[in-house]
Amino acid sequence: MDMPRLARLDAPGVLHHIMGRGIERKRIFTSDKDRKDFIARLSILGQEGALEVYAWALLPNHFHLLVKTKNRPLASSMRKILTGYAVNFNKRHQRYGHLFQNRYKSIVCQEETYLRELVRYIHLNLLRAGLVKNLTELNRSPWSGHSALMGRVERKWQDTEYVLSFFGRQRTRRRNYLKYVEEGIELGPRPELVGGGLIRSLGGWSEVLSLRQRGEKQASDQRILGDNEFVQEVISGLDDLVKRNLRLSGQRSDIDTLAQKICKDHNISVNELRSGSRRHKIVKVRQIVSWIGIRELGYSGAELARYLGVTTSCVNRFISAGKKPDMDLTHTL
DSSP: OOOOOOOOOOOOOEEEEEEEGGGGGGSSSSSSSHHHHHHHHHHHHHHSSSSSEEEEEEEETTEEEEEOOOSSSSHHHHHHHHHHHHHHHHHHHHHHOOBBBSEEEEEEOOOOHHHHHHHHHEEEHHHHHSSSSSSHHHHHHHTTTTTHHHTSOOOBBBBBHHHHGSSSSSSTTHHHHHHHHHHHGGGHHOOOGGGOHEEEEESSHHHHHHHHHTTTTOOOTTTTEHHHHHHHHHHHHHHHHTTTTTTTTOOOOOOHHHHEEEEEEETOHHOOOOOOOOOOHHHHHHHHHIIIIIIIIIHHHHHHHHTSSSSSHHHHHHHOSSOOOOOOOOOTT
């Protein structure tokens, strides 16, 4: 039995490395029209102030984004990109069903330590995958954020100035950035940059073993790429409700336990909850279960829909309504 997924971490100003793959590793971009569609959706979120976009790359069967959340939760922004894109992709290619593999992956990253490295890593994906032959082609490619950082393409929604500010004075920063990217080519795939946890935060097993030999302990979390202090800062910054469910142990309430507790509080049975009944009281409880399951525990809409016996679009309507349902969570979780 698969372990339940951990809820995502998010707050305004948090830096995220986001990765999404096609289902069964199949292609999610098969034409320039596909890629332009995805970029257009990302650009809207940048223009609306939902995200600050620092780096991105589109590969045939997956994508990378490096963004900072602003005035909208990350889950809401990603749902807006991926749902709309999947619908249009299916129409364009006359296909049906899911396009993306499970949930996208989101890693909270320590900005001062990893922003430069992640920008370089993400943009070099095109070169490592053989989609461009060399750095000159990468400079011109419209399918990553690198061309905007090089001044070859204008993208007002991509925060190039902030990224370039990490590379010295105004007159030399673009040249310094390009040299930094070039130096990264020989470093290879850099697996330590595509996830969180202690091994990746420290750069590999040798560092972990050295830490253990010295008898030192360090906080870690698979959703966070950063040092001990950063992990503790991220966790301590979460509100009390989320902290109860996002402990470093990684334990989380399962949907059935959550539903039983909420049904008991509202004096209905789980069978009634899952019966498809449209009684106002039951619909309200269904909404509460959906809200907590997705917003607080990190389950997907599809997972909640399967459990509740309703459609995914029904669950998504509960969440996208924008208003948090009236509920007393004191004894729920």
